[in-house]
Amino acid sequence: MTATHKGRSLDRQMNTKSKAYEEVLGEIRKFISKNELSSGDKLPSERELADQLNASRSSVREALRALELLGLIETRRGEGTFLKVYRPYHTVGLLSAFILQDPNVKKDIILTKNIIEKEATKIASSQLKQEDMQKLLSILENNELDEKQRHYNFFMVIFQHTENNLMQRIWQLMEDFSYTMEEIGYNKQFYIDLIEILNTNQQESIEYLFEKLSR
Amino acid sequence: MTATHKGRSLDRQMNTKSKAYEEVLGEIRKFISKNELSSGDKLPSERELADQLNASRSSVREALRALELLGLIETRRGEGTFLKVYRPYHTVGLLSAFILQDPNVKKDIILTKNIIEKEATKIASSQLKQEDMQKLLSILENNELDEKQRHYNFFMVIFQHTENNLMQRIWQLMEDFSYTMEEIGYNKQFYIDLIEILNTNQQESIEYLFEKLSR
């Protein structure tokens, strides 16, 4: 009875029965790395992808829509699909509406974010120049920024001097999640102290300053 | 009822010309909050949603797939779609996979992983009991483990005492990625020293021990 059996070409085992759109996701990732695409570059069209990956256009679209919602790609009707600079703020609103208030997750995010900020500051401390300090000060003095924006901009400057993109991305993501929840600590004095420490190059005090936040 | 005019029922303004799947996303969110659904609860079927939201099943699926990729829902063929406990870990993993295309992220991974291991150790240090120390020792003495496995098992014990799932998840992810690249540092003496430090409760030395690795 032949059992036609046409499903995905490669379900090497039963255990890896991934869905079509997940495989498409993986293939797109491979394609990006193989061709060394970066933000702004164009991806093949949906029809082309479907053809090359041996999947239907619907499946390809499911993968692309998911990527779009995550903010990794941008699609322009009539033009195509493009890689995007990852900017988190977009997805948050939607996400937070779905997220149930799990206090454990909240605590993890705050703690981990705090650690990453501390380490980033330690790394960046030797790289910050006088103009960077000026930039940090002007962020503090800019009264048009609310607390969240101030924090984000402040540490954005710092992360840019860590030369560690991965850490910055992880941080941005957590910043994103914590955007909707009331942050703890981080009063204005914290930033002032931090700038002072950076100015006088007392790197050992960074640890101490951040430690105070956790309590 | 007029019935003609079939485009999206509500494009409140021209400026908010959202796509169908985005509106579906919003409608699903409303549905969830209106019916006070929480994790484990079942969503209407795809066909039902398509019908109620006046959209095609394709559009509904694009929205659902995006939610699934975000880790907000879970689908079981033959059963239905269910709300899931939200875990940011999933998203972190997903994003990282796309971020790691950059060739010089290798360095970033090693550095970041190192930082996380250090901080996790500091956090866990006060939680580790005598039996845990015994476990760590036995991992070191198990000659059936290769370097990678030893490292993984060793820190897995430590991360289990941090009570920070997010951090552990991030670490595991980076472990995965670094699996194919030759690791630096981490000779056997490192673990021995670390155990000694933990035994004698010299938490200040943790920082120093890890610092040596980076050079």
Add this chain to the structure above:
DNA sequence: ATAGTTGAGTGGTCAGACCAATTTTTAGCG
């Protein structure tokens, strides 16, 4: 009462058809 069958419901995937916006090509004119 039990075991086996059947059928309805659900997600997974696909093919094909239009529409709408944009780009590229072509045709036409000066």
Add this chain to the structure above:
DNA sequence: CGCTAAAAATTGGTCTGACCACTCAACTAT
């Protein structure tokens, strides 16, 4: 030859309808 305007091709956006594979509950025959 050069420019502009129309036509064609390309691309994303949406919808319809069709199967398949899987799950579960109702039904049936033993």
